Amino acid sequence: MIVDTQQTNTLRVRWSQNSPTTPSPPRKERPKEDHDHAVERKWNMRSIQIFLFWAFAKSKLRYYLGLYTFMVTVFLHYSAGGVGTLVTDFNPELQFHHLRRPKPAAVSVQSTLIQSQMQTIQPSTNANIVTYTIPDAAKHELEHEFHQLVWHDKDSVQSTIAFIEQAKRILQEQLIQGDVELQRILNDLVTESAETEAVIFENLPMDRMIPATPTDGSIRLHKPTFVAEAILTAMGELAGTHVVGYKAEKQYSNPWVHEGFPRPKGPSSALTAASQVDLHQDMSYQGVIPDLLGLVCLREGQDTQVETTLVSVEKLVQVMPANVVSVLRQPRFRIEAAGWVDTNEVDITKTRSVLDGKSLHLPVHWENMVGADAEATEAISALRKYLSELHASGLHLTDGVMVIFNNQKVIHGRTPYVNLKFDGTDRVVLRSYFVKHLDGEAKETRML
Ligand SMILES: O=C(O)CCC(=O)C(=O)O
Numbered sequence: 001m002i003v004d005t006q007q008t009n010t011l012r013v014r015w016s017q018n019s020p021t022t023p024s025p026p027r028k029e030r031p032k033e034d035h036d037h038a039v040e041r042k043w044n045m046r047s048i049q050i051f052l053f054w055a056f057a058k059s060k061l062r063y064y065l066g067l068y069t070f071m072v073t074v075f076l077h078y079s080a081g082g083v084g085t086l087v088t089d090f091n092p093e094l095q096f097h098h099l100r101r102p103k104p105a106a107v108s109v110q111s112t113l114i115q116s117q118m119q120t121i122q123p124s125t126n127a128n129i130v131t132y133t134i135p136d137a138a139k140h141e142l143e144h145e146f147h148q149l150v151w152h153d154k155d156s157v158q159s160t161i162a163f164i165e166q167a168k169r170i171l172q173e174q175l176i177q178g179d180v181e182l183q184r185i186l187n188d189l190v191t192e193s194a195e196t197e198a199v200i201f202e203n204l205p206m207d208r209m210i211p212a213t214p215t216d217g218s219i220r221l222h223k224p225t226f227v228a229e230a231i232l233t234a235m236g237e238l239a240g241t242h243v244v245g246y247k248a249e250k251q252y253s254n255p256w257v258h259e260g261f262p263r264p265k266g267p268s269s270a271l272t273a274a275s276q277v278d279l280h281q282d283m284s285y286q287g288v289i290p291d292l293l294g295l296v297c298l299r300e301g302q303d304t305q306v307e308t309t310l311v312s313v314e315k316l317v318q319v320m321p322a323n324v325v326s327v328l329r330q331p332r333f334r335i336e337a338a339g340w341v342d343t344n345e346v347d348i349t350k351t352r353s354v355l356d357g358k359s360l361h362l363p364v365h366w367e368n369m370v371g372a373d374a375e376a377t378e379a380i381s382a383l384r385k386y387l388s389e390l391h392a393s394g395l396h397l398t399d400g401v402m403v404i405f406n407n408q409k410v411i412h413g414r415t416p417y418v419n420l421k422f423d424g425t426d427r428v429v430l431r432s433y434f435v436k437h438l439d440g441e442a443k444e445t446r447m448l
């Protein structure tokens with residue numbers, strides 16, 4: 001998967017467009033022209049210093065000392081951006097911030113060119129995304145009311161349902177009932193035939209206090225208020241779905257809202273791994289797959305490059321050869337569960353199709369998708385090749401931003417973190433799964 005992380009724009013949420021670059025670590029090298037410029041200045045400075053020494057030595061007049069000191073001070077100040085830097089002679093690192101930076105215009109021209117070339121080589125497979133910004137007045141009202149909510153027991157389904165019902169009532173009254181546009185957006189998100197595949201929500205109500213990101217391998221944040229939980233669960237439910245947990249998933253902070261942050265130790269999942277998370281569908285090995293997946297960002301973290309990638313399955317299928325697509329649609333595969341899943345709770349032995357309508361059952365670890373015969377194995381290789389060469393767009397999540405996407409129509413992934421500190425300041429997100437239809441026992445337990 002190739003993701004553009006070079007571009008920036010002024011939006012709080014950065015949504016990068018197609019471009020054939022791999023994620024790049026923060027650039028540390030200084031451009032060559034800066035170095036040359038600095039060396040030239042250094043020699044100019046030296047010549048003037050020699051001249052001043054010569055003038056002082058020749059005149060032997062005491063009042064020249066005052067003049068000399070004054071001139072040197074003024075010169076040093078203007079030539080090198082501060083006396084402090086020159087005391088240590090020329091220190092490239094200290095000087096760097098004073099030197100000219102490459103012009104941003106040149107960078108954007110180049111990336112636009114690459115972009116347009118790529119468009120002709122490969123059509124975009126970006127998910128269809130709608131952005132909705134919560135109006136300030138509604139945000140403040142929601143923030144106030146959500147702060148009063150208590151989720152007594154995060155492990156109890158009764159307590160969870162009571163919490164979600166209150167959050168839904170508040171969100172309905174304060175925002176949704178007066179906003180027809182938002183009602184339509186939410187409806188489209190779960191409608192099979194609608195174009196919308198994901199919604200980015202900006203300017204969310206947020207918790208006043210977010211504890212430091214745990215660094216001891218813990219899976220719980222112990223946040224004292226539940227504002228982010230309220231907006232996440234209520235928005236998904238008001239789209240016409242139900243929050244669910246999965247019995248097979250044992251690693252989450254609780255079954256219904258998962259606290260996600262990179263962890264320095266302990267078992268990792270897609271939510272906690274520091275490395276790249278390949279494109280996948282969540283819960284692809286399950287019988288009932290979540291219709292929606294919501295991710296809300298509480299803390300952006302130090303890593304301003306990391307991106308969540310979203311790819312439209314419908315568009316992907318259009319660019320793949322028809323014979324590969326046809327095999328993927330047949331029940332000739334097994335999908336095994338990832339290492340962190342309790343396999344006693346799932347049937348991973350049954351043979352199934354990998355592509356089902358617009359739903360691509362792609363596990364986090366691609367090797368868990370196994371062909372039952374030679375042709376099926378070949379179709380998987382072809383699919384993996386297409387996915388690896390894909391130019392996926394990425395979304396860098398910042399504080400108070402949420403993305404809810406259709407987990408049946410979109411596959412998603414994450415670029416590797418390039419700047420983790422493990423000092424309490426790293427990224428924190430919350431995640432929930434939602435399904436449209438709940439049957440039997442699951443209606444009561446909200447567990448699948
Ligand atoms: O960390 C992310 O942005 C997404 C990770 C992921 O795949 C998930 O939460 O399901």
Ligand SMILES: [Fe+2]
Pocket residue numbers: 270280281282412
């Ligand atoms: Fe995922």
